[in-house]
Amino acid sequence: MKRLVSKNIEELIPYPPGKPIEELEREYGIKGSIKLASNENPLGSSPRAVKAIRNYLSRAHFYPDGSCYYLKRRLAEKLRVNAENIILGNGSNEIIELLVRTFLRVGEEALISDTSFVVYRLIVKAAGRKFSSVPMKGLRYDLKGMRKKVNARTKLVFIDNPNNPTGTIVRRKELREFLSDLPEGAICVVDEAYYEFANDRQYPNTLTYLNGDKLVVTLRTFSKVYGLAGLRIGYGVAKKELVNYMERVRQPFNVNSLAQVGALAALEDKEHLKKTQENNRRGLAYLCREMERMGLEYVPTQTNFFLINLKRNGAKVYQDLLREGVIVRPMAGYGLPQYIRVTVGLPEQNKRFISALRKVLFTPGNSRD
Template identity: 40%
Template sequence: MAILFKESLKELKSYKPAKIIQDIKDAYQINNVIKLAANENTFGVSPKALAALSETNNDLFSYPDGKSRLLRKKLSQLQGVPEERYFFGNGSFEILGLLSKILLDEGDESIVQETTFGWYKSVTKISGGKNVIVPQEKLENNLQGMLDAITDRTKVIWICNPNNPTGNYITHDELEEFLSKVPNHIAVVIDEAYAEFATNEDFPRTKEFINLYDNLIVLRTFSKFYGLAGIRIGYAIADPAVIHELFKVKMPHNVNTLAQRAAVAALEDARFQEQCLRNNTEGRKFYEVAFKERGLEFIPSSANFILVNINNSSQLVCEELLKRGVYIRPGAEFGLDHYVRISIGKKEDNIKVIETLFAVLDELEQQ
């Protein structure tokens, strides 16, 4: 008799991460690859974080601090949020999974937009919940649609802000009005993985809402802006009751010592942060100008990537780009076949990507 697996997993597909550079080199027999497909911080790692890692070697025989006390204290000082409102995980991926465990019972509903980060839908299915998908007109955030989708089975609403893969955002006033209309027994999870890249004056100051709404859970990560994707660390800010439940279901020692110390050091590296923000803002502007000159429709982004309509098959275009050593993300993976998502890179890489992309589009137009 074969092993019986959970019914809720039958239609679940495994998460598909970005390709590894070495795999691309091997597959296409090329020596150089520009990878702007995973929304990584292509400007590198904070020098202070690297120094902290090199200095951490004499106590790795000990288990890590299960409460990440030094990091908790540092964030509390910087953000003005009480220490008891923080929870740390092995990246936002883990925290999203833990939230689904404490919020969703079999058959419960979660509300999620049609075009957004796919892991929200996955963790709902893994926990036996049901995804209620809210459509978006012209890929705009649909807060009213999410409110209209609430039923007596709704337990959680997942929101990515700025949204991935579109890069557009919900404003402070829009979020405030939305939160005021959501019943307080329904958790609202705001994933702010790309918030540090947003320079908009009306971007939500979510920490102002934490004390007002016990059902609000805010996620941040060190993988994007702080360039620590390879070391895996993220955090949640929430009501202490939520933090208490998360500690019940988390794996012991889930955030390693190296990650904790690198994160503290990265928070202290103001110079690196300023460089990343400036370079990213300039890179976004470069792509916007290039797309306007080409006549391509794009979505203005507040993140470290940009989504553009190339009026062609994204799978076909991205395959041709891979042959030329350029890796960007085909929109077909998000259900947007005529779009591609390009992470913001270094100046020389951005130029190369645009030149190669436009050359491929020119070739396809002549066929």
């Protein structure tokens, strides 16, 4: 049969979706399992957002506000930028897609890093464009290595900061140096999906580049700290010329109305934000202490998840943890077959994960390769 799709699409492997929890429970004959696999907010959505969404439900027959007027203005005020610098998307994933579709022309390339968010390469490939990927160094972005790969075809650079799945950051000075010789017309996208969890003093403020001569796009999301992953809403901040081009490409009603009212309310929910950050800080401290007690190597993180180097088959440990009703993320797909990625949960979930991991790793005959 005549080939229906391009080679790029033929070669794509769909993003591996986690199975619904109910399905896993049925398959494994377990109940009351916990999911620490998708870096969601264990405290749930912002209660203010939930209330606002409930109040709005009866208006779901109207199309959403295609310009996200109120949300854009509130975000602009909060971030101290202009509303014209902001583009809203159906999750920040959609902004990644818009960036690729709008700016990456035939013959141009994206530059990414190995062991970073898999969606960058999926979207670039699906668009029929090319990327080059640079290995990390010690599970951190090798920006010096990436600088060497920048060439006249480089149009989009994706930097995930903090990085999923490693949890590590690119520091202010490293980013500044990298940007200093980024050629004119190349766009550096800094994905800050976990921005609100990062507390390292060296973590850069990418909004300071907005009025400079380099093209920097900052991506943020309501999926993580605000707990609105299911609603799909995220945003990009960039020079208004860049926003303007993406506005031409996006669908007219790309952000649904419940997501808009939910996000607007979540932005005012300082209590939920604080609680989330505090739960994460305490949870991480506990989990890291337990890693040390078990003699397990882990990667210090600036996010709400972390990597554990089990030094044995991570996929097997993942399966054994499933049987204990704990869902984590195996990492073989990221080239880290001995690792698992675990999202910080509520205190009781973290405890349950630790006791399941102990059982899986230290019961004789368990989880061997």
